Structures are given as C-alpha cells and as structure tokens.
Amino acid sequence: MIMIAPTSELTPDQLARFIHSLGYEISIKETCYGANIEGDKDLIAKAVPKIRGLDPNRLFIKVRAYPIGDERRCRAHHGSRPGFNQLEKEWMDLPFIEAGLCAVESGEECPEKPKRKRLSVEKLIQIAEEENI
Amino acid sequence: MKIFIMPPNSLILYDLVERFGHQPLSVMGTLRERVSGREMESPPLNVTPADVTKGLKYAGIEVPSGIRGRMAVWGPMIDEAEAAIIMHDTPFTFGCVGCHRTNLLLMHLIRKKKIPTIEVNYPEDEEEGKIMVSKIKTFLEGLK
Numbered sequence: 001m002i003m004i005a006p007t008s009e010l011t012p013d014q015l016a017r018f019i020h021s022l023g024y025e026i027s028i029k030e031t032c033y034g035a036n037i038e039g040d041k042d043l044i045a046k047a048v049p050k051i052r053g054l055d056p057n058r059l060f061i062k063v064r065a066y067p068i069g070d071e072r073r074c075r076a077h078h079g080s081r082p083g084f085n086q087l088e089k090e091w092m093d094l095p096f097i098e099a100g101l102c103a104v105e106s107g108e109e110c111p112e113k114p115k116r117k118r119l120s121v122e123k124l125i126q127i128a129e130e131e132n133i
Numbered sequence: 134m135k136i137f138i139m140p141p142n143s144l145i146l147y148d149l150v151e152r153f154g155h156q157p158l159s160v161m162g163t164l165r166e167r168v169s170g171r172e173m174e175s176p177p178l179n180v181t182p183a184d185v186t187k188g189l190k191y192a193g194i195e196v197p198s199g200i201r202g203r204m205a206v207w208g209p210m211i212d213e214a215e216a217a218i219i220m221h222d223t224p225f226t227f228g229c230v231g232c233h234r235t236n237l238l239l240m241h242l243i244r245k246k247k248i249p250t251i252e253v254n255y256p257e258d259e260e261e262g263k264i265m266v267s268k269i270k271t272f273l274e275g276l277k
Contacts, residue, residue, distance in 0.1 A: 003144060052152075062147035065164035072168070089224060090144045097145055099259040100266025102153075106149040113260065 001064040002034040002051060003087070005094035008058035018054055022047055029068045033091065034059070038068050057101040060094060134276050138153035139239060140230045141207055146218055149266065153273040158162045158210045160229065181203065193237060211242050216249040216276055218269060223255060248277060 004010050016030035019037060024047050026039030037044060037051075052059055066073040103110055134155050138146040141160040150157035172251065180202035188201030191208040211217075219240060225231070243250055251272040256262035 001144075053184045060144055060148040062144045062150070063159060063165065064162040066168055070168070086140070086142065086230065087144060087189075093145065093256060093262075096256040096259050096262025097149070097266060098262075100256070100262040100264075102265040104267050104270050108263065110263040112264055112268075 001062050003060045003062075003094070004034045004055075004092060005058040005060065005098055006091065007095045007098060008055050010055050010058070015051075015054070015059075019047065019051060022050055024113050027068055033087070036064060036068050057098045057105075058094070060097070134215040135213055136273070136276075137210055137217040139217065139236070139243070140220040140223055141210070142230060143220060143238075144196065146220060149269050150218065150273065153270055154277055155216075155276065160210075161205060163210060164207055191242065192268055197234075200235045200238065203229070203232060204238065207235070207239060208242070211239070211246065214243070214246070214248060216272075217243045217251075218272070219250065219252045221241065221252060221254050235272055247251075 002015065004012065004015065012030045012032065012034055012114065016028055016035050019026075019028045019035060024039065024043045026037050026043050026047060029036045029038075048061060068074075069076070071077040100110075120130065135158050136150045136155045137158045137180075138150060140146075141158075147157045147159050147161075163266045184205035185202045186205075188203070188205035188208065191204035192201050223236075249272070251268060253265045253268055254261070256265050
C-alpha cells in the first residue's frame with residue numbers, strides 16, 4: 001500500500017502511471033490515497049525503492065493484509081474498512097513525519113523539548129481571579 | 134533486525150523501520166498469510182476459535198477471549214522480535230488496535246522480554262515530528 005502525504009504534489013494517477021512505466025509484472029490499483037501494488041516478492045522489492053524515489057519524503061509504504069479487490073474489504077463490493085480511521089489519522093500526521101525526514105537528511109539537531117508541566121492549583125487560582133477582575 | 138512496531142498496524146512506523154533498513158513485524162503481514170491462505174469462518178473477522186486457545190500462551194484463561202484472540206496473532210510476533218518501537222498517545226481506540234488491555238499486555242510483554250526498545254509519542258506538530266523521526270533513526274542505526 002502506497003500512501004501519498006497531503007503535502008505532496010503527486011496525484012494517485014501520476015503514481016499509478018509511474019509504476020506502470022516501470023514495466024514490472026505486478027498488479028497495480030490506483031486508489032484515492034495513492035496506490036496498491038501486488039505481485040512477486042522480488043519484483044515488489046525492486047519496485048519499492050524506485051517508487052519511493054519519486055517523492056522520497058512524501059510517499060509512505062506499508063504492507064496490506066488483504067489482496068487488491070478482496071470482497072471482504074473492497075469498497076466496490078461494500079466491504080468494511082475498520083482500519084480506515086487509523087489510516088486517515090496517520091495520513092494527517094504525514095507532513096510532520098516528512099518534516100522529520102527532511103531534518104534528519106539535512107543533519108539538523110532535534111533536541112527534545114522539556115516536558116510540559118502541569119498547572120499548579122495556586123496558578124489556576126491566580127488565573128481565575130485575574131479573569132474576574 | 135526484526136522490529137516489532139506498536140501500534141502493530143502503523144503506516145508511519147512500518148515505513149520508517151523499512152526506510153532505515155530493518156524488517157518491521159506488522160499485524161498486516163501476519164494477517165495477509167491468514168486471509169489469503171485459508172478460508173476465514175466469518176469474513177471480516179480474522180480470529181478463529183483455535184486462535185483463542187493459542188492465545189493462552191500469552192494470557193490466562195480468565196482473560197477475555199478478545200484479548201487472547203489478539204494475542205494469538207501478536208504474541209508470536211513479540212517472540213520473533215529483536216527490538217521494538219512503541220508509539221504512545223494513539224488517538225484512535227477502535228478496530229484491531231482498539232483493545233486497550235491488549236495494548237497494555239503487549240507493552241508489558243515487550244518490556245519483560247528486555248529487547249532494545251524505544252518509546253516515542255505521536256507527533257502533534259512539525260517540531261515533535263522532527264524529534265520523533267530523529268530518535269527513531271538514531272535507535273535503528275544503533276541496532277546495526
């Protein structure tokens with residue numbers, strides 16, 4: 001499963017056409033979020049780095065349990081998609097991961113931020129009193 | 134190295150682990166063999182009564198069958214794992230990763246196994262994303 005980050009200018013159509021142009025004997029399905037590919041493991045292993053090279057920090061790839069067009073999952077057959085909510089959430093977070101990948105590529109130092117402290121009761125009382133004035 | 138990822142179906146973690154040269158152990162990979170290898174009794178459910186029995190290795194008989202069923206799939210992955218990445222603050226609690234007790238048990242088993250483990254949080258902005266990715270990269274490079 002190949003997912004395009006929201007910040008990418010690639011479209012699923014461009015992605016699918018690029019994979020077709022590689023000429024490997026694999027199945028390709030264009031989807032709303034990117035594309036699904038399926039086929040011989042060696043061919044997939046060859047194709048993945050090339051696909052990632054199209055937009056390295058904005059294309060994210062993972063294995064999908066169900067085969068392409070499986071009736072238990074495929075929307076065309078009214079299949080259920082219980083994992084979609086997580087994918088949607090992670091899709092929204094992909095720009096943050098992209099920023100992280102760009103930072104590690106450029107060798108940027110990323111020091112950890114100090115943990116947020118909890119608001120003390122005294123401070124809360126002070127704020128509440130300020131609001132009343 | 135084989136890296137267990139938590140949540141075990143995370144796109145972000147799967148991609149990062151593979152990108153930095155390791156083999157992610159994901160629930161998708163395990164389930165792929167099940168859903169394509171044999172007929173499931175009740176299609177979108179992936180757990181069979183036999184799995185619930187198999188889960189006894191990881192959770193006691195008094196533990197709900199949902200946890201044991203999940204552990205039948207995820208437990209062998211922990212047995213296989215050589216390192217683990219745990220991502221906290223998952224804002225979604227439904228679907229196959231929606232059982233909080235199973236998630237707690239998984240984390241307990243990972244810590245008990247004493248394999249190299251890193252715990253990070255889901256990023257909420259770009260700064261946190263940079264911190265998370267750099268921590269994971271340093272961790273994975275250190276494993277080689």
